[in-house]
Amino acid sequence: MTSKFLEVQGLAKRYPGQGKSAEPVTIFENANFNIEKGEFVCVIGHSGCGKSTILNILAGLDHASDGLVLMNGREISGPSLDRGVIFQNYSLLPWRTALQNITFAVQARWPKWRKDEVLAHSQKYLELVGLKEALHHKPSQLSGGMRQRVSIARAFATQPQLLLMDEPFGALDALTRGVIQEELIKIWSEDKQTVFMITHDVDEAILLSDRILLMTNGPKARIAESVKIPIPRPRTRTGIIHHPNYYKTRNHLVDFLVNRSKDLSGENHDGEAGRHPQVVTFDESSD
């Protein structure tokens, strides 16, 4: 039917209004976008525009009021191991050690594996995020950054087809965040996972993603633009800022968040034109 890996068609979320005859409140509507296999896509938008709701719908943890999501041509109807989730608050099970948190996921993914296979696979991913010495620590004994590393290892260890990340670095300090971002790039470039990530951080989005979806303010938020990042990989935090396209892209994004996100929201922009995000590209060779 289609060659698209992930297709989101006319997605909307509404909540019943307060009071008897109140209109339902629309958080977002007309969300249409696709994700290619192996693509790293970030979503940026102000709080309350429904980014997390979209992610939860993709994860199968929440239901859309309208529209549908197709993965490999099949509709998503509930949570699945094919879609791994990394939550902002890590969501590690506190009574299990770092290693046990991973084996928990690996066992769920491959129930027929032998114990030593599970263990070896889990250890490999924990070592990949640099937690070799902390295998047997409980999450309460780990720092925020280390906990998020465990959470990343857990998600990658199950090798999902689509990885969903909800502001994974939002609770970390800037230095730790930078280090883990680069680790994420390293793991991602090995596995070439397809990633859908929510962030508040413009620089983070430019560093990590192939494409950024920009959401307008809610209520009646929509995905207004799809911006391709015109900076070749491999990227590093210190390297990208010297690329001629870096500030052009960054200015475009910041301008959107500060000025246009309000004007472009669904309330002021009804009609057919607003249904699909406008594709924005920068010429890669230009200066």
Next chain:
Amino acid sequence: MLNSLPLRSALLSVVLLIVLLGSWELMNQAPTDTKPLTEYEMLMGGASQEARVPPPSAVIELAIEELSNPFYDAGPNDKGIGIQLGYSIYRVLVGFFFAALIAIPVGFLIGMSPLMYNALNPYIQVLRPISPLAWMPLALFIIKDSEASAIFVIFICSIWPMLLNTAFGVSNVRKDWINVAKTHELSPIKTALLVILPAAAPTILTGMRISIGIAWLVIVAAEMLVGGTGIGYYVWNEWNNLDLASVIFSILMIGLVGMLLDMFLAYAALLVEYKE
């Protein structure tokens, strides 16, 4: 050296004990009369008309005697303190075990399903405040066995704290952990065993600890009613024998065993404790 808090509190405890036992001992000395006893007094066995609470020295003397041979059995009305306590502990544990067997699964059910919670809550709220001893006549009539009735009373009094705490613990498991179970496609049973049970275990253990405390309170009264064996019966029997030293001694033993039961469950709670 005297700055260490545990040492100072231990010291204070000992001082309090000495003061307390000392004054108890001094206030309850048998009267010594300078005059020779009258014939009437000799007949009554002493100079005083008033019975006195036995002094601690008498209680300690009895305790040493009883504890040096706690398991002797010289007929229905003369058994060692160990045997009597053993009967009581046995009844408490059996009743408590069956209560846990019912309370924890039902608690899971009402904790996970708002429908079941709302449906069962009125019954729980009515049954819970009933004094467990009020069930005794009905239990005796239906079960027709005093031993089993005592166990039933323990069962019915220890079920409520476990039930409510399990339901509370289960319904308050963090949504994130449930989401982890969902995104890993765990079956409902695996979710219950691998995520909800460990998450709610500390709350469940708290309920069990409250339950065993109540069960130990109730068994004494229940055994006073049904008689035959057990520490409650023993206390009442010694009261009928006017052996107050034995009454005081068994009161202390009841406290001691209650403390041990609580310590045991507190230790079990430590094993399932986790820090977020």
